[in-house]
Amino acid sequence: MVGFLGAAEKKMFEVREYDSDISFIRNNLTKELVKEMDLYVFEKKGPDWKITDKSWENIRDQLALSRVNGGFPYLVVKDGDYSRNGEIYLLHQYEGIELDLKYVERTLPYVYRLWGKSVYLETIVEGKPLLFMYDGNKFSRKFM
Secondary structure (H helix, E strand, O other): OHHHOOHHHHHHHHHHHHOOHHHHHHHHOOHHHHHHHOOOEEEEEOOEEEEEEOOHHHHHHHHHHOOHHHHOOOEEEEEEEEOOOOEEEEEEOOOOOOOOHHHHHHHHHHHHHHHOOOEEEEEEEOOEEEEEEEOOOOEEEEEO
16 A cells, blocks of 8 residues: 555655644745735724735744644633632633634533633733623623
C-alpha cells in the first residue's frame, strides 16, 4: 500500500505529524497563496458584511487565531455566587472574535438547567462590553 502514496500524500502526512493547525497556517500561508485564493477578513458592520482587511499578514493571523482553543470560545467562571444567591457569572475571554449571539441565546438555557440559578455572560460586541442575563424564563442584555 505504501507504493500508492505519491510525494504530495507523503508530505501531507509529514506535515500532519509535525505541525498543529496554527503552526501550519503560520508557516505555510504566504502572501502569494492569500492572493491566489483571494482571501480577506470580513466583519459585520450594521446589517451588512464588509471586507475590512486584505493584508496577507492579518489574514494569516486571523485564521491562526480562529484555531486557538480548537476554534471554540474560551469562557471562565468569574463568580459562582454572583449577587450572593448562587447565580453564575461567566466571562468570555474575548480574543478578537465575537460570540455568535444566536448561539448564546440557545446555550444559556442549558447552563441555567445545569446550574439551577440565573446565568450571566459578559462578552464584547462591536468593541463594547455586553452582559447577557437568563433567569430561567427570559433573556435580557445590556451594554455595560
